[in-house]
Amino acid sequence: MTDNLTTTAGKVRDWAHDLGFQAVGITHxxxxxxxxxxxxxxNQDLNADLEYMAAHGSKRYRPDELVPGTQRxxxxxxxxxPEPDDPETVLADDEKAYITRYSLGRDYHKLMRKRLxxxxxxxxxxxxxxxxxPFVDSAPVLEKPIAVKAGLGWQGKHTLVLHPQAGSWFFLGEIYTSAPLPVDEPWTTDHCGSCTACLDVCPTNAFPEPYVLDAGRCISYLTIENNGPIPEELRPLMGNRVFGCDDCQLVCPFNKFSDSTExxxxxxxxGLDNSTLAELFLWDxxxxxxxTEGSAIRRAGYEGWLRNLAVGLGNAPSTIPVIEALKARRDYPTELVREHVQWALRRHGSTQV
Ligand code: SF4
Ligand code: SF4
Known part of the structure; x- marks a missing residue:
């Protein structure tokens, strides 16, 4: 039986590559x-209202409690x-909408789940x-520490998993198994060294210290998971980032030469990688x-989408298309959107709000 476990562990590597995964590792x-x-x-209340992070107690870090019998x-x-890709140009253009790289195409969950x-x-x-x-974000699974233990990379100061050649532009998925497969060596080295680029670049100062993220200040959380208003003091810092944020990845030296997806x-x-804030805001x-069918952007919902774009428009230059777009939604029926539009119009010096 042990031979069969060893042979299968070797095959898992080939099968994973055949299925399009770039790396695989097995851990206990x-x-x-x-x-x-x-x-x-x-305990430090850094999870904002990501209550699901606390909801499952020790099940999240004791796989055997989540799925009894799990051994590996x-x-x-x-x-x-994606490729070609020019995120810096979009970020530098205040009238364009910046959308996180991972949600420009189809939602990855379905594809990943099918392959797993x-x-x-x-x-x-x-x-x-x-x-x-198999799991893809669907259960309380500590995917980043699991990836490190499985030898896929280390957790950088921005908390994401990083690999010296592959950088951090990747999704993670897991299979819990009761088979006692031989395990891989964990990743034990941290290559961040004295670099602090990700901590320094964060527009909202979301890292109270290296390796620790304050979710309530992170633009990814504020624009995707958050259902309520965006705190007013953070809005001017968000610039044109309307669905997620990649600044801490874009600046990371290990991402300079990472491979693009096939x-x-x-x-x-x-055209979500190169659209203006005004045109997206005017989508009915x-x-x-x-x-957004089959896209992760659906997660924000239409109201969340308008809320985020209103913030982007509030941070944009006072051009006619920007002001006109905002005015078109000044009387939007829900308070959440209306309040963000009014804030944005005030930023442009409009008193008739
Ligand atoms: S995603 Fe953006 S806001 Fe969030 S921690 Fe990284 S740089 Fe900061
Ligand atoms: S930017 Fe620097 S500190 Fe941050 S994860 Fe990359 S290497 Fe580490």
Whole structure:
């Protein structure tokens, strides 16, 4: 049986590559150190209202409590940076809308889940009698520390997993398995050294210290997970970042030479990598739903989308298209959008709000 486990572990590597994953590693389930760091972070109230991070208690760092019998975790990496890509030019143009690289194309969850399910099925055929359960953001899984333990990279000062050649533009997925497969060496070195580029560049100062993120100040959280108003003091700092933010990745030296994705699904759709704030703000709900079908942008909802774009427009230069777009939504029926539009108009010196 041990031979079969070793042979299958070797095959998992080939199968993962055949399925388009760029890296794979196998680790055991001992995650108590990561659990302690998570609890410390929660105790400091740095999770904003990401209540799901606290909701599952120790299940998040004790895989055996989430899926009884789990002995190993298989972690995979899927690169997503599109090509060609010119994020800096969009960020520098105050009238353009910056959207995080990972949501310019199709939502990755479905693609990743399908491939992990296939990988789990192949493992099951090779190792009957065990279970193999795939996860992609769908359950309380500590995916970053798991990736480090599985040898996929280290957690950089910006808290994302990094690899010296691959950088950090990738998604992570996991399979929990009851099969006691041989494990890979964990990643034990931190290559950040004295670099602080990601901490220094963060527009909203979301890192109270290296390796610690204050979610409530991070633009990714504010524009995607947050359902309520965006704190007024943070709005001017957000610039034109209307769905997520990549500044801490863009500045990272390890991302300068990272590979782009070969997945057609991750290429930008509907010109979302180069649109103006005003044109996106004027999409009606039907257009929004049509153009974000199968996209992670749907997560913000139409109101969240308008709220975020209103902030971007408030930070844009006072041009006619910017002011006209805002005025067109001045009487929007919901308070959330209306209040952000009024804030934006005030930024442009409009008193008739
Ligand atoms: S994503 Fe943006 S706002 Fe969030 S920590 Fe990174 S640089 Fe800061
Ligand atoms: S920017 Fe520098 S400190 Fe931040 S993750 Fe990259 S190497 Fe580490």
């Amino acid at each position: 389930t001992e995650l108590d150190d990561a659990g302690n760091r998570l609890n410390q972070w929660l 975790i298989i972690a995979v990496r899927l690169d997503y940076r 399910a296939k990988l789990a099925k192949w493992i099951d055929e090779a190792l009957p009698g065990y279970y193999h359960r 997945e057609p699904d991750f290429q930008p759709r509907h 709900e039907e257009t929004f739903l049509k153009r």
